[in-house]
Amino acid sequence: MTLQVSVLGASGYAGGELIRLVDDHPEMEIAYLGAHSRAGSRLGDVHPHLGGGARRLEPIRSDLPARIDVAFLALPHGSSWEPGHLLAEAGVAVFDLGSDFRMDTPERYEAAYGSPHPLPAQLPAWLYGLPELFGHTLPGVRRVAVPGCYPTSALLGLAPLLSAGLISGPIVVDSMSGVTGAGRGVRADLHYGAVDESVRAYGITTHRHRPEIEMGLEAVVSGPVPVQFTPHLVPMQRGILSTCSATLTRAGTVDTALREAYDGAAFVDVIDAPPQTRWVVGSNRALIHAAEDGPTGRAIITVAIDNLGKGAAGQAIQCANIALGLPEAAGLTTVGWLP
Template sequence: MSHDLTRVAILGASGYAGGELVRLIDQHPLMELVHIGAHSKAGQTLGSVHPNLGGGDRILGTLAPSEVPDVDVVFLALPHGASAAPAMALSERTVMLVDLGSDFRISDPARYAAAYGSQHPAPEQLGNWVYGLAELNRRNLVGAQRIAVPGCYPTSALLALGPLVTEGGIDTAGIIVDALSGVSGAGRSVKAELQFGAMSDSAHAYNLIHHRHRPEIEQGIEMVGGVDPIVTFTPHLVPMHRGILSTAYARTGLTEGELHTILLDAYTDAPFVNVIEEPPATRWVVGSNNALIAVKVDERAGCAVIVSAIDNLLKGAAGQAVQCVNIALGWDETTGLPMTGAMP
């Protein structure tokens, strides 16, 4: 490959999101993947960890920043708490850092501590990373060198709610978000509750009230609306491999047609977001970087019901990360990203 291409490294390439990054970057016409690092899988071949990728003779290195060669972009696809140290070490270089983890999403140290139950190791860095929800924060992504990719649940919820908050179409006090996620959202874990025997023909809610994505959703609403929202968020794991379906409820005084128009206008120039008439299914977006959104109004209750569907590993993780880099570097944001889902 020509070294005129943007040189890329991935730390955390052995996980599901990291594997999707490898797949996307290998097919990206303007990027060259020159380093892949992992923790427990270091030293193994890429193909043995991700058989779907083949991998040839590529070997997973470690997560040590000293192993990262001279590159233009480093993607950090690491668990919570694992990105800060390599990010700080790599900050000494002239390099774009893109964190798919949760270490830099929350901009306020006090909110971070409340959300995650610990102090941030580099609180002075919070607020210096651009929140990478492209459709709602595009202007700040242009030229950005530090990008915090939103969580999968907040991506789904904020795409549904953001324009309606910005235009004052819904009441931000008492928003409820129920979200259903495929088990890949829990990562490559061997926990008993994630095994086939536990998940097949079953579904369950988890981390009620205190899920760490709730403060991130509230922060996103503040970002687009300048308001102090109250959100109740309940995530559920359901027996599917991937995808997120979020249903948000909020008080409104507008009609269904008015809310639909707000969403249509907001996403006119957003190639990955489609506003549709009827509620979407996750199957329609899996395998793509798309988001599908529909809104209905229960006029009897004065309640807007907004439903969104995304692929948690693409629009909710790796695809969104690549989309952010495309925008930051001035490329067409769709470059190298799948725009159609896979059926059945």
């Protein structure tokens, strides 16, 4: 039986990518498109690349469970905890692309977001869904917090090495993202004239993805892992390139270790040259390159993903496939767009 799917937050970039992927999924079909903004609009008017037809965005309501099996939430921070909780309690499998359920403790959530979680007792019920690291815990799970885009890139590059004891601190992550990572809202600092021909760092020492990266790394070593994280906005539409460095504990090992860690992985490839974002745009792939700098004794790991693919919608579909007992790559066979 084809799974009936709802996308909440269907007017945004990640929501549009979810619709594109679900439309190509052999075991899923869209039953409901919900949005706070653009409710009542035809889908083709909001996302022209998804075609015309009669589909419309509807106001987000609470009477969805009877109609759907799976809900993907692509809502802004602070907007998904209520519908996510209600849908999950009604038996719907919920995959939240937002940040409301990512942190594993109320204390960590409050430290990252500056306010108490509205449902602190529910945080342990949500699984942090990075399939390559925690996929063995996904089958049968009904509440999944999809990782953030920057943490996905950093954790894929660093976690296997840290877990194997091949690197240690200080750990530094410098990431560059296209402007779609900031969402579809109108902001003066994201206008064409503000981003074209310019690169800027932002959120230095304060970005909310830093504690998420630290949480993910701590999960594989069972101890604190401080991370220096600096994100940058670059003048491109989509894609993330993260350069991660850490102290080597054993030289000549990181490339082999990463290749062994991702041997057979459906969407991660360790390659011989530093990756480019355009090699992964439009796909759920992650490309990783490993190097060792002898003079400094540092490992340098470069990771490229599509922030809307492996960093959001693609990863959500991947999590859903595993959780629901479907082939992991179902609906995700599209390769990157080039040129």
